[in-house]
Amino acid sequence: MLDSLREKGLVLDGVCIRLGGRVLVSLTRAVAPGEVLTVMGPSGAGKSTLLAYIGGFLDPAFTGAGKVLIGGQDITGQPAETRRAGILFQDPLLFPHMSVAGNLLFAIPEALTSRDERRARAEEALAGVGLAGMGGRDPATLSGGQRARVALARVLLSGPRMLLLDEPFSKLDQELRQQTRELVFAKARESRLPVLLVTHDPADARAAGGDVITIEA
Amino acid sequence: MxxxxxxxxxxxxxxxxxxxxxxxxxxxxxxxxxxxxxxxxxxxxxxxxxxxxxxxxxxxxxxxxxxxxxxxxxxxxxxxxxxxxxxxxxxxxxxxxxxxxxxxxxxxxxxxxxxxxxxxxxxxxxxxxxxxxxxxxxxxxxxxxxxxxxxxxxxxxxAKLVFFYDTARMDKADLPKNAADLLAWAEENPGRFSYPQPPDFIGSSFLKQVLIEKIEDPSLLQKPVDDEAFVDVTEPLFTYLDRLHEVAWRSGRTFPENYPAMKQLLADGELEIIFAFNPAEASSAIANGELPDTVRSFTFPEGTLAxxxxxxxxxxxxxxxxxxxxxxxxxxxxxxxxxxxxxxxxxxxxxxxxxxxxxxxxxxxxxxxxxxxLSPAELGPALAEPHPSWMERIEEEWKRRYTAGN
Amino acid sequence: MLTRLGPPLTIFLLTGPLLFGLAGTLLPAFGFLPVLGGMEFTLRHFEALFDAPAIWASAGISLAAGLLTAATSLLVVMVFVAAWAGTPLFARIQHMVSPLLSLPHAAAAFALAFLIAPSGLLARLISPELTGWHRPPDLLIVHDPMGLAMMAGLVAKEIPFLMLMTLAALPQARAVETRRLTTALGYGRVAGFVYGTWPIVYRQIRLPVFAVIAFATSVVDVAVILGPTRPAPLAVRLVEWMSDPELSFRYLASAGAVLQLAVTGVALASWLALEKLAAALTRRAAGRGRRLRRDALARYAALMGMLASALAVFAGLAALAVWSFAGLWQFPDVLPQNLTLKSWVRTLPRTAEPLLTTLLVGLAATFIAAVLAILCLMREDETGRRAGQGALALIYLPLVVPQVAFIFGLQFLLIMGDLLATLPALILAHLVFVMPYAYLSLKDPWRAFDKRYDWLAAGLGKSRWQRFFHVRLPMMLRAILTLLAIGFSVSVGLYLPTVLIGAGRLTTITTEAVALASGGNPRIIGVYAFFQMLLPATGFAVATLVPALIFRRFHGMRV
Structure with missing residues (x-):
């Protein structure tokens, strides 16, 4: 069990993040593919900093220590772009200067070179989140829920090895939040991605269904 | 530059x-x-x-x-x-x-x-x-x-020093006939005459014109400046300028930068008499629409610098x-x-x-x-230029005396 | 790697010419100028300087110009913002004033000159009906010995500059909330702003104010066009000495540049004292709780100051535009007797070369400045360290040190390197002045950029330069083009560095226009002033239109 986790899952080994001398987060955990680890805590507690450390874009004001392994590979020292850590923020952050399809095409790895195949892949991903045929749209014209789904499709298209979720549902209204949550977790399970969810909403944690860690301010 | x-x-x-x-x-x-x-x-x-x-x-x-x-x-x-x-x-x-x-x-x-x-x-x-x-x-x-x-x-x-005036504003009979006349005219018509600020070439030439007319012994000018005598022999020039500045355009507190700058001043009536080293300057300016076609030329009967x-x-x-x-x-x-x-x-x-x-x-x-x-016959006698050293010394002395406004 | 080079390269390019230039000015002042055989230390040149006629009068005018220009512009801006911020009128005036920012100083000076001269547009409009003047009055308005016309020209240009700086600082000062609070406490609008908001705003715009003082104490182009002539302000006389055919005058010019440095230093020191005094007075008034509710006079005076400075320049520019088409135009006619294209036909072919130089130097310097600014800001992101107050002061240094003081020396160095009047040298000289504005204009939008876009793209597997070119650059296109437009307009307006480093062989529209000022032919000046207006305006038009065009399909890219 542990070995297979080491092979496929996300492992945080003695991760410790400090600001000045103060320890913000310190934990050792493993997240299996398709599982969700929820980190809860009040804002300012350093939850997002943990994601930044794993994703490789920790602000230089913080110091981080400890290892991050994915699929058995130590990615701690790697630059952000090679870690393949897909991230969703509380805002969908669709690139405003690209169409919906442009956003998706941008995410598809360069290894796929055929133009037609790339387009087909993007269209397929759109259909997968229930937005078939909306590739030509300006992201600014989409509704909040639609944007959240495009953001999800975009991150999945990039072929991530894990998902980092930074309160991705907090700005959606109640009903939409429920739907989006389900969609995200379903997709993550489907793709067998280990997921790290940071939130202060207990409902998120319940819906995620996995382990919950609470960090104090 | x-x-x-x-x-x-x-x-x-x-x-x-x-x-x-x-x-x-x-x-x-x-x-x-x-x-x-x-x-x-x-x-x-x-x-x-x-x-x-x-x-x-x-x-x-x-x-x-x-x-x-x-x-x-x-x-x-x-x-x-x-x-x-x-x-x-x-x-x-x-x-x-x-x-x-x-x-x-x-x-x-x-x-x-x-x-x-x-x-x-x-x-x-x-x-x-x-x-x-x-x-x-x-x-x-x-x-x-x-x-x-x-x-x-x-x-x-x-080149010949030629003066210009606007017949629409000034009567031909009032035209000054020499430097002394010009000063008298300026005193009667304060603010209507000036000259480009030396060391502008035309401005310095005006100083020489006055010097030639005012110096006691003009033959001195055909020789290099005698430094010791300079102050004495040029005294009439600077006395003249001191008087002129009091009644000059802007009371001599500022001067036009060069002769082209005086043309618009004539056109607007700020100056009534201007001058240039080119007898055709006025005609040329009329042709270019810079001066009204009522502008005419005159020189001093006893001669101007050439x-x-x-x-x-x-x-x-x-x-x-x-x-x-x-x-x-x-x-x-x-x-x-x-x-x-x-x-x-x-x-x-x-x-x-x-x-x-x-x-x-x-x-x-x-x-x-x-x-x-003016036709060549009307241009009047040509006064010979002084030795070049005069120009240098006069410009220096002008700067020394008049750099600061009064 | 590349970004690591950014800050040191920028600092070198900014301070290198400055420090070497200062050294190159100081040495000849004390007798060292091997080119002319000066090899020994002497104070002779300072003695000669202090013997120069009316040298203290020149220095005094420069000092007064610096302090009065800064005080007047700052006062108008402060009271105007205090009194009118948040009103529809404010927005309208702000729109009216901001194009003036890009106008070269020389063009604004010409505009003012042709408006307020005794034969200017103003006098023509009211004569002879109101004044009885059939010919221009013999009044010393332009080139007045006190330098008031020159200071007015400077104020007209510095008001938009300080206004923009103040507007940028306002949000951080929480002006709206403070106004509500002070109003609730019963303070007058102006008093409330001055007590509550201004101290915070002023801290932000202090360096720009210093730049205004330094510029006004050592200005050459505006002084040539509007300033006193007997004696002229110090910097103008220095440039005359520097260009004297007698090469030994360069020692005198260098000694004079040291005096200029001292004059600017004294001006800045006096300003610091004035700051203290003003702060103490404000504190006392605030401590006594003086409400000053009856401030209508101050409010309308500031409004008038604002309006007058902008309208004067616009009216003057309009007058120049008419001049460029004028045939005979005598006082007191409001319009020329006839209109002609003659001035344009004669002048246009002659503008080709200066135009080309202006474009080439402006674009090159601005482009380099933009790249350096971006590299510096990227490096800041990497290290997480923002340029501190010290680095900021360094960036402002070329704007706070009088131009003559180091351009003289820079010129000597370039002569020694046989680089004088070459394009690279001129571009470098322009870069020194463009760089500060480039960095300052990009810094805030850059920092305001939502970094999560960058992280997100990294998570999608995009490398740093991919992220830069596909995400950061397009999303910040407007800000970067604005930087380019600002930098270009700064370059177009640069007079002294162009005159001294271009050495007459490389001329720009601005140096040509100022050179023509002496000929006093308003028709030709009108043509050049048009280009002086056109070039920066085109830059800003491009900065507005291009992003609008490229991203016309994307609502999220609109401002």
Missing amino acids: LKSTLAAAALLLSALAVRAEPVDPADWDGVLAEARGQTVYLNAWGGSENINAYLEWANGELKERFGVTLVHVKLDDTANAVAKVVAEKAAGRDAGGSVDLIWINGENFAAMKQRGLLLSPGWAESLPNWQYVDHENKPTIRTDFTIPVEGQAAPWGM NTHFLAIPYNASAMAGALVTANFLMSPDAQAHKQDPKVWGDPTVLAVDKLPEEARARFAALDLGIAT
């Missing part, structure tokens, strides 16, 4: 030693052949639009007729070009210099000639077009500010053949007639029209010198 001095200083450091082939104007075909393809850098005052335009015209003609390119390096003070050559000589750059031709006379010519900075022996009188030059009747063509020219500069144009302006070639010019061709062309009946047209520039010719071939004579005869231009 600094180009010349800076380049000069640069040369002190990087001296190039290139030997040029000697050029002989007697072998004119050889000169023409060598000149083809050369670029001539003419260093000339660039403060007047019609003169700049005339030189652009000359560039087109030279290119078409002789394959010579003329570049007008616009100066705000000819002394800068002199300094450039001085520095080149100091740096040992005895060939391949950056100045090919200088528009020059007076103290700048004297300085260059005295320091051996000019192409010599004299070449101007060997140019093909010299045959038409009126050196017999125009003594300033061979003697510039008391300095013998000796063919080291080619005459380009004639001189000739020249083109000189520095001893180290790069494009000597091209410079000779340019000087000769600018002296040609074609170029001189075009230049004398008040719609172009209006600068009087150095040529004797009766020496010219029929066709060229007709061109000059056909020139409409303009409604405001």
